[in-house]
Amino acid sequence: MANFPPSDGSIKPREPADDDSRPTAGVEQSDLELVKRAQRGERGAFDLLVLRYQHKVVKLVARLLRDPTEAEDVAQEAFVKAYRALGSFRGDSAFYTWLYRIAVNTARNSIASRQRRPLDYEADLSESEQTAVESRMRHTDTPEANVLSEEIRSTVNRAVEDLPEDLRTAIILREVEGLSYEEIAAAMDCPVGTVRSRIFRAREAIDRNLKPLLD
Amino acid sequence: MTDQIREQVSALLDGELSRDEIGLLVRRMERDPELRRSFGSYSLIGETLRAPGGLTARPSFAARVSAAIDGPESGRVPDVPAAARSPAFWRRPAFATAIAAGVAVAGFLLVQPSTTTSPTSLVARPALVYRAAASPTPAQSQRLAGYLVAHSQFSSPMGRRSVWSGLLAADPSLQRVAYEIQDAP
Numbered sequence: 001m002a003n004f005p006p007s008d009g010s011i012k013p014r015e016p017a018d019d020d021s022r023p024t025a026g027v028e029q030s031d032l033e034l035v036k037r038a039q040r041g042e043r044g045a046f047d048l049l050v051l052r053y054q055h056k057v058v059k060l061v062a063r064l065l066r067d068p069t070e071a072e073d074v075a076q077e078a079f080v081k082a083y084r085a086l087g088s089f090r091g092d093s094a095f096y097t098w099l100y101r102i103a104v105n106t107a108r109n110s111i112a113s114r115q116r117r118p119l120d121y122e123a124d125l126s127e128s129e130q131t132a133v134e135s136r137m138r139h140t141d142t143p144e145a146n147v148l149s150e151e152i153r154s155t156v157n158r159a160v161e162d163l164p165e166d167l168r169t170a171i172i173l174r175e176v177e178g179l180s181y182e183e184i185a186a187a188m189d190c191p192v193g194t195v196r197s198r199i200f201r202a203r204e205a206i207d208r209n210l211k212p213l214l215d
Numbered sequence: 216m217t218d219q220i221r222e223q224v225s226a227l228l229d230g231e232l233s234r235d236e237i238g239l240l241v242r243r244m245e246r247d248p249e250l251r252r253s254f255g256s257y258s259l260i261g262e263t264l265r266a267p268g269g270l271t272a273r274p275s276f277a278a279r280v281s282a283a284i285d286g287p288e289s290g291r292v293p294d295v296p297a298a299a300r301s302p303a304f305w306r307r308p309a310f311a312t313a314i315a316a317g318v319a320v321a322g323f324l325l326v327q328p329s330t331t332t333s334p335t336s337l338v339a340r341p342a343l344v345y346r347a348a349a350s351p352t353p354a355q356s357q358r359l360a361g362y363l364v365a366h367s368q369f370s371s372p373m374g375r376r377s378v379w380s381g382l383l384a385a386d387p388s389l390q391r392v393a394y395e396i397q398d399a400p
Binding site for chain 2: 026027028029030031033034037042043044045046047048050051052053054055056057058059062063068071072075076079080083146148149152153156157160171172174175176180181196197199200203204206207210211214215
């Protein structure tokens, strides 16, 4: 395998493509294309944006709330808000940056409303007891969610370890290093089409292991 | 489902498809839940490799979001500029039908009796047509206005305006009704 990244700076990011027949320049352009389609009423395009960013947003919201039991509800609210406000998205920033702001604001609103919300057990507990209960609630992850996340992590890692070297290198360069197909092709000294195929086959192999957990 | 299509799904996730390919694939994925599942799974794999640990969305999460958007409270289309929506709107069957029907009625009511028409052909026409063309009675105007009000629910302001403009040229008495309808949301 070639050394990566090359020290001579020979790999240059591609310029954005205006020609419809050329690949979009990365995930941001691909997102923008999906947003445009969603703005024209293609719900399927927005569904794909949800599928792409659901884990990131849930993870972000869970960290902000420090309460995983509410994370999915708040993340869902953030996606619904994003859908409703899609018309105001002009593409000045990346779609995820825009979605990230919505998720952060939604989480902050949720925290504020939780602080205003009277607790049912307020009358029965002293102030120190209340604080202890709330603290415990915030810091206790749901066992079910934790077990699933841990199983997913170990399954993915094991599946990656089992991949043939060319597939493993391609998927790591793509997912961990964030390189484009062109950059990976240069690093691995193979055609872009081969990179695309290797990444796909790596994902398929990992997915076969993951599927029983997610069904 | 062929590997070729799934490979496209993988490339879509990486932003490595052309706009044309994205368009075709999005439509295909709308119909194919297995392709959507693959897309979600590929996304989860990447997220797990990049940031192991922490909570991930449950498999049903995306479906829950979709249902929330479609729900009675949230079931609104994105608030997008009218210009962005208009192409799809023009293709709506209800819109096309309403315009076609409106134009047909306008033509029907505005037809002028030809001076060369034979007496027998005049007899064959409905009497209403002849009278409406010559001078619409208040009852006819009201009936026509009622028809257009009904159609205004299914057509765009532009469509209503085009029908009205044709009618107003022939019957100024309809102007007040026309303005009321055109100003409606």
